[in-house]
Amino acid sequence: MPDRNHTDQVGRSTADQDAPDATDQVGSVRHSLTLLLPVAAGAEVVLGLVGGLPGLGLGAAVLGAVALLTGRYVAGAASQDSGYRRSTRLMTSRLPGIGDWYWIVRGGLDPDGYLSSLRPQLQRLYAARLSERHAVSLHTEPAKAAALVGADLWPWVDPAQPPPSTTIPADRLDALIDRLDAL
Numbered sequence: 578m579p580d581r582n583h584t585d586q587v588g589r590s591t592a593d594q595d596a597p598d599a600t601d602q603v604g605s606v607r608h609s610l611t612l613l614l615p616v617a618a619g620a621e622v623v624l625g626l627v628g629g630l631p632g633l634g635l636g637a638a639v640l641g642a643v644a645l646l647t648g649r650y651v652a653g654a655a656s657q658d659s660g661y662r663r664s665t666r667l668m669t670s671r672l673p674g675i676g677d678w679y680w681i682v683r684g685g686l687d688p689d690g691y692l693s694s695l696r697p698q699l700q701r702l703y704a705a706r707l708s709e710r711h712a713v714s715l716h717t718e719p720a721k722a723a724a725l726v727g728a729d730l731w732p733w734v735d736p737a738q739p740p741p742s743t744t745i746p747a748d749r750l751d752a753l754i755d756r757l758d759a760l
């Protein structure tokens with residue numbers, strides 16, 4: 578019996594070769610085509626038998642049109658012409674407007690309000706500013722980001738750690754906004 582962990586000349590494990598391909602799983606394009614192509618061919622044969630040559634031509638035209646429209650949709654050609662796809666609605670996808678900031682800051686100064694509303698928005702603003710002006714990622718380069726933000730303010734926007742307190746003092750918030758402007 579051969580060893581299941583033996584590697585071939587390319588460096589792949591024989592156990593990997595025995596595993597089913599991800600494209601053969603239910604819901605994949607290959608699986609969908611495997612099911613739909615015989616159904617389409619069967620429908621075309623039935624149309625040819627019942628309707629003769631005109632039925633065969635009509636069936637081919639309908640199948641071709643459906644295939645082209647489905648291919649266009651799947652390939653994403655309709656994603657830029659904003660009228661064919663419904664937009665995705667995410668819970669946190671709406672960016673705050675100028676009028677919203679009053680309530681975000683006011684809620685953030687309340688007890689336990691910093692964690693739920695103000696901190697995520699400050700982190701988003703710091704991430705954008707660090708990325709745009711300094712080419713530093715807040716999430717993947719925390720050491721560089723901490724050096725730019727400052728050791729005294731970094732704990733308040735550090736995405737990897739909880740903040741020093743659930744309530745932010747007003748002077749700390751002023752310092753965070755001033756530092757954001759200065760970056």
